[in-house]
Amino acid sequence: MTQSTVRPILEGKSSDAWKIEPSSGSIGAEVRGVDLRKALEPDAVAAIRRLIRERLVLFFPDQSLSPDEQRAFMRQLGTVQKHPERPRVLEGSDEEVVVVIPVDGVSAVWHCDYDPDFVPCGICTLNMVECAADGGGDTIFVNNYRIYESFSPGMQQLLDGLTAIHRNTGNGGRVRDEARFPLVGTHPDSGRKVLLYSAHHVQDFAELLPEETELVLARLRTLTQLPKFACRHHWKPGTLALWDNRCVQHYAVPDFSGSRRLYQVTIEAPLPVAIPKAGERAQPISPIERPLPDVAPRRS
Numbered sequence: 001m002t003q004s005t006v007r008p009i010l011e012g013k014s015s016d017a018w019k020i021e022p023s024s025g026s027i028g029a030e031v032r033g034v035d036l037r038k039a040l041e042p043d044a045v046a047a048i049r050r051l052i053r054e055r056l057v058l059f060f061p062d063q064s065l066s067p068d069e070q071r072a073f074m075r076q077l078g079t080v081q082k083h084p085e086r087p088r089v090l091e092g093s094d095e096e097v098v099v100v101i102p103v104d105g106v107s108a109v110w111h112c113d114y115d116p117d118f119v120p121c122g123i124c125t126l127n128m129v130e131c132a133a134d135g136g137g138d139t140i141f142v143n144n145y146r147i148y149e150s151f152s153p154g155m156q157q158l159l160d161g162l163t164a165i166h167r168n169t170g171n172g173g174r175v176r177d178e179a180r181f182p183l184v185g186t187h188p189d190s191g192r193k194v195l196l197y198s199a200h201h202v203q204d205f206a207e208l209l210p211e212e213t214e215l216v217l218a219r220l221r222t223l224t225q226l227p228k229f230a231c232r233h234h235w236k237p238g239t240l241a242l243w244d245n246r247c248v249q250h251y252a253v254p255d256f257s258g259s260r261r262l263y264q265v266t267i268e269a270p271l272p273v274a275i276p277k278a279g280e281r282a283q284p285i286s287p288i289e290r291p292l293p294d295v296a297p298r299r300s
């Protein structure tokens, strides 16, 4: 994506001065020239929505938002998701703004983020307050559209019919340990087919034998790790990252020592719509209901 191809996205006076640089050929863009501490004009909100839809993850450097400013920014885009368990397990958090202090090795798996009921989150933000002192701790984001589109039509047809079983091995205070979602859905914003897939959490398919599951999972994991579908972000204090968690996986590179500090806010967004089988109508994706175990919140 070049400056000229992003220009149609930025029609409107509020976004004339924005500078947008793609992060890679597949995903991501850095956005400068907008002050997220101020209330945004409607055309600026619309431009951000279009950029998320096209680039999936956006990086806004030099914002240095306070927790309340980050919350206020996200409220302009949607309904902020509540995480009632987080104030009890993560010091300094409230139900909407979560203080994250990851240490070496945490989140060093390919994953998407989940809400307390173990449903994939909608639109997520991370606000880097304090970076790792040694310069490590980049985050890699990968495009789940591109992974799906790299399969042959025959394999896509197989994937379209699979029910993915997500297992919550780390818990992180969530009450549900397992949920099932169709592996492929139509994204409500783009209208394109996409994998609702988190490599760390999707461990089985309802329709396949164990040996077949391993074959499909191995291919999905290999594709998730291909640099050509990804971008790697080197953090600086004050940067806000905003991504569509319904079509993006991320990975925190565990090459730092000590800790860092971030604020996390997410907003609700409808999940992709399940691909209808012959004779069926399209249905929103929802987890297959099962009794919720009585699990005490734990630190992720």
Ligand SMILES: [Fe+2]
Pocket (backbone or CB within 6 Å): 107, 111, 112, 113, 250
């Ligand atoms: Fe995460």
